[in-house]
Amino acid sequence: MKILLVLTLGVTLFSQGYCNTLDSCEGRCGYGTDPGFTCQCNSACERFKDCCYDYTSVCKGSAASCAGRCGESYNSQNKCHCNSKCSQHNNCCSDYGDLCGGAPPPTTDISDADIRAISEVLYALDSNKATASELTIDPQALVPNSQTSSKNDLSPRRLFTFLDEQALFSKPTYASFVALMDNYRRVTGQAEDFTPQQLAEQDTFLRESMSNTELGRELFAFLFTKGRYSSEDEFLYDLKMMWFGLYSRYNKKMDSSGFEHIFAGEIKGGKVSGFHNWIQFYLLEKQGLLNYYSHSFNGPWASFPDVLGMQFMWDGYYKQVGSAIIGCSPEFDLAMYSLCYIARPGKKSVPFESGREAAGDPDLHLGQLLLREREEVHRLSIPCHPLKTWDGG
Numbered sequence: 001m002k003i004l005l006v007l008t009l010g011v012t013l014f015s016q017g018y019c020n021t022l023d024s025c026e027g028r029c030g031y032g033t034d035p036g037f038t039c040q041c042n043s044a045c046e047r048f049k050d051c052c053y054d055y056t057s058v059c060k061g062s063a064a065s066c067a068g069r070c071g072e073s074y075n076s077q078n079k080c081h082c083n084s085k086c087s088q089h090n091n092c093c094s095d096y097g098d099l100c101g102g103a104p105p106p107t108t109d110i111s112d113a114d115i116r117a118i119s120e121v122l123y124a125l126d127s128n129k130a131t132a133s134e135l136t137i138d139p140q141a142l143v144p145n146s147q148t149s150s151k152n153d154l155s156p157r158r159l160f161t162f163l164d165e166q167a168l169f170s171k172p173t174y175a176s177f178v179a180l181m182d183n184y185r186r187v188t189g190q191a192e193d194f195t196p197q198q199l200a201e202q203d204t205f206l207r208e209s210m211s212n213t214e215l216g217r218e219l220f221a222f223l224f225t226k227g228r229y230s231s232e233d234e235f236l237y238d239l240k241m242m243w244f245g246l247y248s249r250y251n252k253k254m255d256s257s258g259f260e261h262i263f264a265g266e267i268k269g270g271k272v273s274g275f276h277n278w279i280q281f282y283l284l285e286k287q288g289l290l291n292y293y294s295h296s297f298n299g300p301w302a303s304f305p306d307v308l309g310m311q312f313m314w315d316g317y318y319k320q321v322g323s324a325i326i327g328c329s330p331e332f333d334l335a336m337y338s339l340c341y342i343a344r345p346g347k348k349s350v351p352f353e354s355g356r357e358a359a360g361d362p363d364l365h366l367g368q369l370l371l372r373e374r375e376e377v378h379r380l381s382i383p384c385h386p387l388k389t390w391d392g393g
Helices: 044-048 055-060 112-124 172-180 196-211 214-225 232-244 258-264 278-286 330-343
Strands: 135-137 160-163 266-268 271-273 290-298 306-314 317-326
Touching: 112 214, 112 330, 160 278, 172 196, 172 258, 172 278, 172 330, 196 214, 196 232, 196 330, 214 232, 214 330, 232 258, 232 330, 258 266, 278 290, 278 306, 278 317
Parallel strands: 271 317
Antiparallel strands: 135 160, 266 271, 290 306, 306 317
16 A cells, blocks of 8 residues: 655744753754753754753854764754764765764665655554454544534544454553553643653653564664664664654743654643544543544545544544544554654655545645644754644644
8 A cells, every 4th residue: 555645844943042051062962852951952942942051152153063063963053964864965064074983974865766665664564553353433424624613523423433452452562652641731831741650651662663563673774774874772862852852832831742742632722732643532532531523534445544534522622633544553653754754854745646645635645634743743853944733733
């Protein structure tokens, strides 16, 4: 099956800021937000006014040289760069080869054909996806796009009529994913404060989904051969910053992350923001906290995973269109989104097959009817411009 992968280009983070904390930026320039420090050392810290006292001198004053910067993550404020991806983007500092150990590592372009091929491989390797005997849904009412804002409950029954929890949730990737669902304050403006156990749960999920599955190992092997990562540790660290690095969505509080927004869901401005995961939907519906109203799109595929664009009420808060890849494994969700972003930094889209277009919409990709919300994925540390939210959440 051909995977449709479409992402939308966003805008750069900019503005000025300062911070009066005593933590240093030595060895940290360009990294994503790290809640273990009281201040930050990336371009976003200027916007959120939480830069370390030596951010300007360490991260900007030396921006034309690799002295003390070898291996650092991308920082848009620097004139040139000193990490394994700088040769790919032709923006290495002139002394990169002398100071960082040899010539810049070779990178290979990731072609459209490469993306289609690896997408097909990942789809085929999703051995943990739900089968028809493990998952049954009842989509009920189908409404046109013009009626998705009406807030009419047209489906008297639950969306999920059966799920074999014993078969699915006993798998390590599902179990580690579910463990993360209660780690977040859903209302924006409330700063997240993770316990050591919750931080360990993040590492466990990444390890189980990427290191301990054939699907995850295949994704890393592909990106390794393309020169995007030099080690699995680098890959996993990048994913951790991409998905779990905190940033502010409201009132300058460190209240959000890519994982929280996309998978767990948030409440912002009196409505549901993000929330594009079928497992979280099932868990909340089972608890009686989520009421399924209708759907405005149902993918044309006869087996899981499939696409559904849903309208629902989450404990009093409405979601006009919450699309999700129904039945896929957590590792497939994580791998596909990450692949799209890493393979096409700064691009408007990644390729899709016209035969997989649905409802005449060329911007549909597998599972994500309106999910062009990649601002949250690697917002603070991805080596390209962050992506903006298309439908506001």
